[in-house]
Amino acid sequence: MNHRPPVDAVDRVVPADAGAVHIRPLVAADAVAYKALRDEALRTAPDAFTSDYESSVGRDASEYVARFGALESGQFFLGAFDAAGQLLGCLGCEREQRTKQRHCAVVVGMMVSPSAQRRGIGRMLVKACVQAARQVPGLTQLVLTVTASNPHVVRLYEQAGFRAWGLLPNAIVVDGVGYDKLHMVRLLSH
Numbered sequence: 106m107n108h109r110p111p112v113d114a115v116d117r118v119v120p121a122d123a124g125a126v127h128i129r130p131l132v133a134a135d136a137v138a139y140k141a142l143r144d145e146a147l148r149t150a151p152d153a154f155t156s157d158y159e160s161s162v163g164r165d166a167s168e169y170v171a172r173f174g175a176l177e178s179g180q181f182f183l184g185a186f187d188a189a190g191q192l193l194g195c196l197g198c199e200r201e202q203r204t205k206q207r208h209c210a211v212v213v214g215m216m217v218s219p220s221a222q223r224r225g226i227g228r229m230l231v232k233a234c235v236q237a238a239r240q241v242p243g244l245t246q247l248v249l250t251v252t253a254s255n256p257h258v259v260r261l262y263e264q265a266g267f268r269a270w271g272l273l274p275n276a277i278v279v280d281g282v283g284y285d286k287l288h289m290v291r292l293l294s295h
Contacts, residue, residue, distance in 0.1 A: 126226060128233045131173045131182040131195060138192040139173075139182070140166040146216040151279045153252050154214075172197060179210050179241040183233050185217070185226045193221035196230040198238055198247070210238055212249040215258070227258070231265040239293050246292050250276070253285040267291040 131139055147158035174180035179200030185193045194217035200210040212234060217226045238244055251258050253272060263269075267289040275283030 125188045136166040194226045208245040250286040253287040
């Protein structure tokens with residue numbers, strides 16, 4: 106009998122203990138773990154982020170605490186933690202501050218530790234982010250950019266209800282190679 110492990114909506118293996126992952130807002134006490142995860146992501150996937158490792162590695166973890174706001178503010182980061190409390194991944198939501206754009210928030214900083222990838226954690230984070238954003242008064246849409254040459258992440262966002270609306274050619278350049286960024290939007294009414 107050929108037994109295959111369960112697969113999530115983006116063709117990624119989901120282990121039997123996937124339920125052990127807990128999603129919660131990041132708080133100041135998570136800053137050191139967040140910085141370690143961020144530094145690892147910037148180092149191992151430089152084409153996935155606008156920020157770069159060299160400019161970020163020297164920053165103090167305390168500099169990131171301002172990103173960890175209350176869910177109802179629309180300015181928050183969610184973390185995915187294992188049963189032991191280790192940060193496996195995170196995703197941010199940053200509400201626009203200008204009056205005419207307060208109905209929008211930007212989804213930023215999708216990171217999953219390489220050792221925790223292919224477990225559906227990214228999908229869980231996006232789902233939790235959309236659910237939290239729906240509770241923010243006046244927030245009606247989420248926008249993001251994603252490296253267009255990363256089909257797994259593009260598909261993850263599409264399956265979460267995001268749709269592409271534009272492409273910025275050579276949005277970032279890493280080691281002399283240009284990477285396009287796909288702009289996506291998700292209306293929160295759906």
